[in-house]
Amino acid sequence: MKQSSSVEELAAQLRNELNRYSPGGKLPSSRALVERFRVSPVTVSRALAQLAAEGLVVTRPGAGAFRARPRTPLTRTGDTSWQEVALSADGAADLVPRTVDASGVTICLAAPPPGVIEFNGGYPHPSLQPEKAMAAALSRAGRRPGAWGRPPLDGLPELREWFARGIGDTVTAADVLISAGGQSALTTALRALAPPGAPVLVESPTYPGMLAIARAAGLRPVPVPVDADGVRPALLADAFRATGARVFVCQPLFQNPTGAVLSADRRPDVLRIAREAGAFVVEDDFVRRLAHDDAGPLPRPLAADDPDGVVVHVSSLTKATSPSLRVGALAARGPVLERLRAIQVVDTFFVPRPLQEAALELVGSPAWARHLRRLSGELRARRAAMTAGLALRLPGLALPHIPVGGYHLWLRLPEGADETRLHTAALRAGVAFTPGRPYFSAEPPAAHLRLSFAAVAGTEEIAEGLRRLRTACDEVFGGPGAAETVRQAPAGL
CATH class of the missing domain: 3.40.640.10 (Type I PLP-dependent aspartate aminotransferase-like (Major domain))
Structure with a gap:
């Protein structure tokens, strides 16, 4: 098991046991936790540091770790409505109003809910x-x-x-x-x-x-x-x-x-x-x-x-x-x-x-060249798995270009398809993709979606993600097989 996973698991176990101790009460020593949970001293130290960052425990050098005393929540609620006027007036004199909108970025950065397959990721999976x-x-x-x-x-x-x-x-x-x-x-x-x-x-x-x-x-x-x-x-x-x-x-x-x-x-x-x-x-x-x-x-x-x-x-x-x-x-x-x-x-x-x-x-x-060689082969295998899976399960989605680099595929949806509705249905089915609309600075010529094959654990997860995406397409396009028979728009980028 990776140490990061061990740290998370130990922190979760300690978090669940905190009610055994009164506020200010001392937790078992690091040595006792090492022996009880059969983990390394580093894992114990990092798990306690995580709980300390959450405000659940207090660590004192030479004394140990203690359950934190509850903090009195701030009950006074201020009035921030004035900010609407201040922020809207900020760009009133600009020829082109400045718009700070991170929605198109956060959809690629935010981790989906647990159990949802991440076809929307913009970075390689930890295994890569x-x-x-x-x-x-x-x-x-x-x-x-x-x-x-x-x-x-x-x-x-x-x-x-x-x-x-x-x-x-x-x-x-x-x-x-x-x-x-x-x-x-x-x-x-x-x-x-x-x-x-x-x-x-x-x-x-x-x-x-x-x-x-x-x-x-x-x-x-x-x-x-x-x-x-x-x-x-x-x-x-x-x-x-x-x-x-x-x-x-x-x-x-x-x-x-x-x-x-x-x-x-x-x-x-x-x-x-x-x-x-x-x-x-x-x-x-x-x-x-x-x-x-x-x-x-x-x-x-x-x-x-x-x-x-x-x-x-x-x-x-x-x-x-x-x-x-x-x-x-x-x-x-x-x-x-x-x-x-x-x-x-x-x-x-x-x-x-x-x-x-x-x-x-x-x-x-020397590890750098080895990493790049391994990454290159893994990305090709994942690309091949995703393109083969799309041809098998979702032939109604147009894939006009198969790249030999990068980490994603760009697909054109059937004519008249609602990518927002499909995105919502896909999340219900347990798979996240990136809608195409944020990639266009003006009106898009058609609905699109982007599927990342790098942010998932491997080819098995790619196959399962495409199965779930097929479920969402059947829901949106009208039942089993509908995604295959719906009329296609011309296959362009």
Whole structure:
């Protein structure tokens, strides 16, 4: 059993037994708990720390653990109705009102209720994370001289160099800033490149977290359609001309949510069109390390073929490791780099040095290459299991593109389908997916859903999740077999 599971179980048992002790009463010693529950002293210590954090026990060094005395609840209820006026007036003078709406992001971040299969997850399941390698890296990092001191504002030079090498030989460590993950880097980039009220071109569909960043900054997302070969250059040029935008945000590799890869013939067109418009391209290279083992050679980042400083490149370690290893990078050339640096310093000062040191230890260890190889094979197996299961159980859902990288599939629902109703029915059936609507900055062409195959425990859970999704489809589309026979819309991204 994993230690984290043992800690949870011991904490639950102790929590249930607290009523045996009067408030202020002493609990058994750590040694007694070790012998009684046959767990390690570390497990006992962590379980007691968890109960202390919950306010249920109080630990006193040298004395032991005691049941906490009940706190008197605050009974006075204030009047917060004034905040409605203050918050609504905040953006009254803005050309484009700032909207802080995290709903499209939290649907991917929030864990579903117990027993619900997580097809909506945006991060690898713990079984796919390099937990032992990360723990060892963090332990080694903590012993490095100066590991708990103040890091350079731009990030550790060795880590900046590592990210630069991953982008291409045209990028140096001097072009790189270490960020607190990809979301933070995107926030910095949009704040640096576009003033409030400005239009920003985005792929359609696109990552809801980026749309949330843009709207929170008072920017106006303008959609540019994506097909199986990525963004369509002619429509991108039209959008630049029509809006006067100076920023285009894209994911050229395994785009979220479609999984599309920007084709070789479109790559130079995108850079040329942006350069002619006097605009920046923000390249969100978020899953380069999640290519499947049948992907073949990957195209270089756009930033590697950009001598003129058009591209602001964003990458991160998070997707390939853990949601809590929030270490990423911004890369840019020219005067914009100083603006990016200034905004990042004002917002966050710097990324904590122990986290940077741990990331450097991890990517420099032999375990890193082994982890990436294992992850690549596991993702391909899960993708194959999900696509085969969809063909068997839900052939009425259109799967226009099967990606060879990333962690999800993008499906188009039958014509006229209500994705909100299906989402509710799926939760009742015990499976969670991500509705398609939050991925569109304007009216969507059809109803969609996104299914993640990385956040579940394995292929058996994928099969069970699809069985439950079939139950929900039968409920919404009108009984057994209805999802197979309902009339299909054209299969497009």
